Amino acid sequence: MADGVVRLFERNLKKLSSPKGKLIYNVADLQKWVDGLTDLTCLTKIVGSSKFLSFFVFIMIIIYTTSVYGANSMVPSNVVGAAIATxxxxxxxxxxxxxxxxxxxxxxQECLFIIxxxxxxxxxxxxxxxMKVSLPMQLTYSNTTQMGTVGYLKRSDIYILNTDKTKITSSSNLLEICPTMSDYSTLITVADGASKLIIVKSKSSQLFKKKCNDQTNGxxxxxxxxxxxxxxxxxKRQSSESSNDGWVAVFIIRGNGSLSSSQSYDxxxxxxxxxxxxxxxxxxxIRSLISVTLRPLADASDWTLHAISQFGSSMIGGxxxxxxxxxxxxxxxxxxxxxxxxxxQLLYLVSYCKRIPRTMTDIFNAADTEISxxxxxxxDLIFLKSNTIVxxxxxxxxxxxSxxxxxxxxxxxxxxxxxxxVKDRLGLSSVRDMTKGASVLNNQYTIYWGSYFERSVQDQKQIIEILLYVFVLGTIALACGFFAVKHIYKRIKIHFKGYKKQTI
Structure with a gap:
């Protein structure tokens, strides 16, 4: 993990120490930078080219990145191998x-750990x-710690790719361990804007031995x-470049064998x-919550325009x-x-490239249930509970x-x-009529809601209003203080001039 952090800094160090003196100056911009969502355009010259501040920001990035990457590592401590589902x-x-x-x-082709x-x-x-396995793409959530779902899988359903525990636990790029192993650290070593991975967005698709529109092959x-x-x-795609023939070439692994620790899956x-x-x-x-910039528009817009609604609609009848x-x-x-x-879970994975937990209880526990x-x-998600069970x-x-x-x-x-x-399912005219913990459906259930998005401006309305009041009052206080000091200064100056005349 540390190697990956070092590579992250090597790639961006010149930006941080550029002669233009542009530096990150708040946590939001820091997160955007680490997330690869900005090319430092959000930085200003406010902080100048101070070497001390540069060093401070550099240390903050180390602390932030290490905490994010370390907290979200999906490699279990009792791992003995890595495999791929065939x-x-x-x-x-x-x-x-x-x-x-x-x-x-x-x-x-889903990657997993053998434990x-x-x-x-x-x-x-x-x-x-x-074999006992841990599934890193299917999270469980316990005491604020995320890890892969643990279960048992037939040995005949997997191909073992790596049996070197040290290599697995120390790797800064899990794509080297398994070809479809999406991990936060993978973002460091993959070229900017050139993801090696694709995800199926249709209800189902097929993998072919050749391109089917090639008429020369019939x-x-x-x-x-x-x-x-x-x-x-x-x-795993073979090239990050888009094809012009409507097909994507991917790598796959078949069979149920096992590689030795000295071999590569290539x-x-x-x-x-x-x-x-x-x-x-x-x-x-790497965000713990989905960026608010990806949040769909407010509910006044056409629901059929939202990605998660479109993908969800395509699954109706399943x-x-x-x-x-x-x-x-x-x-x-x-x-x-x-x-x-x-x-x-899969609607979030396809719509937002976001992993959320595998079970209803864990989805509820890991969500931000304090949003207004x-x-x-x-x-966002609606939960029904019977007693304390989701x-x-x-x-x-x-x-x-319309x-x-x-x-x-x-x-x-x-x-x-x-x-x-919402009316037919919950007996409510609108989601705006929901009351947290209220009884619904003839008192059979209690209703709750939660989110995996960063909080929106609407949700922060009261906080913003309070901050605005503080700002206004603070400005008034500063203005009053300024005039008071100015008035006192004038009085002292007049008094001092009068004193000088008297002494002369």
């Missing part, structure tokens, strides 16, 4: 065997071989399909092709599946679908720009993924 929709269970509770599902005392497989209750047949991939699948990579229109660039931010987080075609009907948290109703917008989570999709002005939510229930009006 099955398109393998289930993860709470114990070693398919007789245990199904807790989640992994995507094709435990060693790399030996575990004999399952179903007679198959299993197009593609079913035998040219390598695998189907689900909404939210992350893949030799395993095969070429595959996916329709470019069904993917988007995946570039994860099947409910306990532990599910995949959408496939009819060939996979027995093992495809979403649970309530699974669809919400004035700060509640499209993309039973439902839904995405606020927004409001009609017509009846209906407001919508998207959620996965046991009847499937659905789009409903």
């Amino acid at each position: 099955s398109p929709n393998a289930f993860v269970y709470s114990g070693a065997g398919s007789t245990f509770d199904r807790i989640s599902q992994i995507h094709y 435990g005392d060693d790399l030996n497989t575990i004999s399952g209750t179903d007679g198959q071989e299993w 197009g593609c047949t079913k035998s040219d399909i390598i695998s189907e991939v689900s909404f939210g699948t992350i893949l 030799s395993l990579q095969e070429s595959a092709y996916i329709n470019e229109s069904e993917t988007k660039t995946f570039e994860e931010s 099947k409910y599946l306990k532990g599910g987080r995949t959408s496939m075609n009819v060939d996979y009907m027995e093992s495809t679908g979403f649970d309530a948290a699974g669809i919400v 109703i004035n700060g509640f917008h499209v993309g 039973t439902n989570v839904m995405v606020y999709a927004g409001k009609e720009a 017509g009846n002005g209906n407001e919508f939510i998207i959620e996965a229930t046991e009847s499937g993924i659905r789009l409903m009006t």
Whole structure:
């Protein structure tokens, strides 16, 4: 992790010590700089070229970056290996065997850590071989600490890529450990604006052995399909440059073998092709909350224009599946679908490149539940509780720009993924009528809401008003003080002149 921080400074040190004397002077700009969202255009000449201040800012960046990167490291302390999923929709269970509770599902080419005392497989209750794993793209949240979901996966569903614990734990670029391992430290070593990763944004897509619009090869047949991939699948692209033929070349790894610690996974990579229109660039931010600049417009705008609403609408009618987080075609009907948290988690991953926890309870606990109703917008979440248990989570999709002005939510229930009006689902005319902790639906549930966005101006309205009053009063006080001092100075000056005349 430290190597990555050093590379970050090496790349930007000239900017910090430039003769123009432009330096970061507040935390917000510092965060933007580390996040790669600005090219130091937000800096001013207020701080000048002070060497002391330059050193101070440099130290603050070290402290800030180290704390962010260290706090968000997804590498578990008991890691013994890193692997990649080579099955398109393998289930993860709470114990070693398919007789245990199904807790989640992994995507094709999803990276994971093998944890435990060693790399030996575990004999399952179903007679198959299993491994205990941690899933860094599927977070759990405990005591403000984020880590990967822990479960058990069939050994036959993965290819082990690295068994060097020291290399895994000390790596400043987890792409070297596994080709689709999105990690905050990865942003340091990837060239600016050239993400190596893409994410599937369509309900499902397919990986082909060749480009299917190549008429010289006669197009593609079913035998040219390598695998189907689900909404939210992350893949490693071969080049950061866009193609002109509508296809993206990606690297994939197949099989269920194991590399020795001295080998590189490069030799395993095969070429595959996916329709470019069904993917988007995946570039994860180090921000703990989604930038407020990415927040959808207020609910007066057309709800169909928002990315999360569009992606959510494309999933309507999808099947409910306990532990599910995949959408496939009819060939996979027995093992495809979403649970309530699974669809919400993937909508955030695709819409905002943001990881949020895997379960409803953890999504609630990790969200900013202190936002006011004035700060509640499209993309924010509504929770229903029965006693103290979170039973439902839904995405606020927004409001009609015309017509009846209906407001919508998207959620996965046991009847499937659905789009409903706020009135039909919650019995409320508007989300603005929500009261935190109030009973709804014939007193069966209590309602709450939360956000993974930085707080909006609306939510900070009272604070801004208070600061404005303080500023105005402070300005008046300073003005009064200035005139008072000026008046006293004049009196002293007149008195001093009179004293001089008397002495003469």
